[in-house]
Amino acid sequence: MKKSSFIFSFIILIGYSTTLHSQQSIDASSIDNYLTSIYKKFRDSRHDYGGKYGEARDSILIRFQNTLAETLTKESFLNVKYDSLSEYIRILSSEDDKLKIISWDEFNGGTWHVYNSMYQYKANNELAVGFLTTKTDDHYITDHTGVYHYQIQLIDKDKYLAKAYGTHGSGKEFYVFRLLSFRDGVLKDCNGCFNGDDKFIYEISRGRDELIPQFNPESKEIAYHELMEGYIDGDLDSPSGFMDATGKILKLRYENGVFLSLED
Numbered sequence: 001m002k003k004s005s006f007i008f009s010f011i012i013l014i015g016y017s018t019t020l021h022s023q024q025s026i027d028a029s030s031i032d033n034y035l036t037s038i039y040k041k042f043r044d045s046r047h048d049y050g051g052k053y054g055e056a057r058d059s060i061l062i063r064f065q066n067t068l069a070e071t072l073t074k075e076s077f078l079n080v081k082y083d084s085l086s087e088y089i090r091i092l093s094s095e096d097d098k099l100k101i102i103s104w105d106e107f108n109g110g111t112w113h114v115y116n117s118m119y120q121y122k123a124n125n126e127l128a129v130g131f132l133t134t135k136t137d138d139h140y141i142t143d144h145t146g147v148y149h150y151q152i153q154l155i156d157k158d159k160y161l162a163k164a165y166g167t168h169g170s171g172k173e174f175y176v177f178r179l180l181s182f183r184d185g186v187l188k189d190c191n192g193c194f195n196g197d198d199k200f201i202y203e204i205s206r207g208r209d210e211l212i213p214q215f216n217p218e219s220k221e222i223a224y225h226e227l228m229e230g231y232i233d234g235d236l237d238s239p240s241g242f243m244d245a246t247g248k249i250l251k252l253r254y255e256n257g258v259f260l261s262l263e264d
Contacts, residue, residue: 111169
């Protein structure tokens with residue numbers, strides 16, 4: 001690698017630099033434990049919004065993000081295994097070893113869970129690093145990108161199908177499929193490749209694991225249950241607010257760069 005491309009729009013610096021704790025002694029053999037210690041401290045302080053300067057939960061979280069970002073941009077840390085950190089957050093690597101996605105819980109409280117994700121992509125002779133989340137000007141994640149990525153599939157040349165989980169509360173959870181590729185110096189979602197949408201988003205009642213959509217890598221198909229509005233005691237004037245499966249399985253098949261619905 002000749003240089004690193006540090007692609008960051010959302011990291012906020014609050015009184016300390018993005019260096020690895022300003023300690024030159026942090027090396028590849030110790031960075032895993034160091035990152036783990038910061039995230040564990042954040043998790044233990046997740047309810048402390050008013051702690052002393054630099055020690056409240058949000059300060060520690062930003063410290064974790066900054067340290068992780070700098071770690072991912074360094075070629076000397078490229079082969080770090082993150083055995084310790086992976087016990088607390090999700091770290092995925094693509095089968096071609098070009099893409100790494102790291103997802104973690106930001107413990108925002110309540111039933112609306114906010115997850116954040118960062119990526120590292122090996123592009124030619126560069127390491128590109130950035131977020132996979134969309135944030136508002138107030139740095140809150142409010143859309144379906146605040147998810148926990150837990151699967152990556154190399155589906156085409158330099159195209160990756162990522163599967164993620166999220167919940168906005170109210171007894172529901174959702175699953176997201178994203179077709180990611182590196183374009184214009186950034187890892188991006190596709191443009192309308194899921195029947196005209198940039199992502200495939202599928203919401204179900206929490207705990208209905210049998211309804212989780214599945215991807216078949218051999219047929220390159222996403223299979224999911226057809227859903228319809230449920231009603232309380234069958235009363236059509238009393239919608240339950242939850243969806244029921246009809247028993248029919250629908251499919252999207254990947255062909256020529258897009259996912260298209262299969263006809264019956």
